[in-house]
Amino acid sequence: MSIILNNISKSYNKVKALDDISFEVKPGELFGLIGPDGAGKTTLFRILTTLLIQDGGKASVAGYDVQKQYKDIRNHVGYMPGRFSLYQDLTVEENLNFFATIFGTTIEENYDLIKDIYIQIEPFKARRAGKLSGGMKQKLALCCALIHKPKVLFLDEPTTGVDPVSRKEFWEMLKRLQQKDITILVSTPYMDEAELCDRIALITNGKILQINTPEAIIASFPKKIYKVRSSNTYQLIEDLRIYPDTHSAYPFGEYLHFTPKSEVFRSMDLTKYLEERHHKEIEVKETVATIEDTFMDLSKAHE
Template sequence: MGITINNISKSYKKVKALENISFTVKPGELFGLIGPDGAGKTTLFRVLTTLLIANEGTASVAGFDVIRDYKSIRKNVGYMPGKFSLYQDLTVEENLDFFATIFGTTIEENYDLIKDIYIQIAPFKNRRAGKLSGGMKQKLALCCALIHKPKVLFLDEPTTGVDPVSRKEFWEMLKRLQQKEITILVSTPYMDEAALCDRIALIESGKILEIDTPQAIVKQYPKQIYNVGANNMYQLINSLKEYKHNHSVYPFGEFVHYTDARSDFNPTELETFLKSKNLTNISIEKTAATIEDTFMELAK
């Protein structure tokens, strides 16, 4: 079963954390909630996992209403919060046993679900959770969230602060879990992870900017993007912002992603302008839009 959200709004005093949020997550879908820190991702997760009550709107998870059926939701979902929240003084095995007992099950009963993840942390089963590396903590937290075989899995920024190799391994694990018919809602500030989801919702300042497949969102980018490089990145960014025809200027790795306000953009004209600013080693080349580019454009 999936997730249905209808006009959810949540405020903290004068701050609107969520404003009229509506979307659905299909059963068995890997859905990404993509946005920067403070966008409202964690607040929405807490509403959906019955830890917060929205000011307005309705929502259901796995067919259960988040207000009326909160006890049923807690039995049928797994939740991995952004901050490591397991018992750090307990060992890996003790944490797993504890969470299995809470849900009236055992590690053995649902071992097939966590096997691929558990075998990676099994060598450390007698180590205290607080002494694990970031990647191992992440795997243990995921095991604990899955130990009762949930219908829906909520993962709030699960790869923040984790090394690139562990991030890659984690997403491979999510793909395997999806094959076991678990609906997964994952939030992340990393735009490159968005491409790994079936569909994504871009969120900024508590509002949904766009919902679609990653490929469809990238295709809707309205302009040609250029990779612009030069000998001095700081000076290059400032010079491009001074250029009267600029539409957008964003640093992107070793280049600056630049779009022009005109339809008949002339790279030679821009190069001449940059040379007048005493920049050297200038390069201007076409490049494809990314989800990050689309997000920045929609958020303008």
């Protein structure tokens, strides 16, 4: 196993940031930690990268214990923290050289690994990192985290605040890195990115809600789910909230996702109810759950 966590806990004063977390990541796996701000993702990353000591439990990375063998771990992992981690007043090339030197290597030695990404920022190699656009900073930070050919790569919210186009490109880069036998643990608050991982852990308030492949997590959604829309979305939310058979009703893009309480729910009953309330262009259709539906359902049950 590339990463093993056994009953890891960590508290800050009275706040339990991580509460008895256990899971394993296989070699070469692209594993996603999916959860909102404050879920405990960064605390977990800091423990695994030996920057923070857990209160309880054991963890190992690339076969090394995070406490006893922290120096070995540091040589074998790459870490891209959520906040920009580079030296703002060094140039692109100087940053990369700096990280290579620290790890006792050179840009040339592992150029193959970063080539795909680096050629995109190479035209700006003389520019100071502080003057790069968000997307380019992110690419440079990834190159710096990779320059010593780590066995395990930790990426803490690499796509937060990044637009959909750059996010898509970033995930394509990760898929290519995976081909080069690097284990990747990545966190994201964007639920749609979960589907790009081999396996995911849904995490909230320091607890893991579920761990599985994205497909299996979607398939485990316990209820029938319907997409509903009408010409007045705001009124539709209000009316679904007071509909007697509503278990949940959440906006989902142009539709609302609706789950009924009863097993005997019929979509024609809901249509009739909405017609009585003067909705127009009513549509009620059964649909498939997404990771986000599952996340909301599980976190509601956990409250």
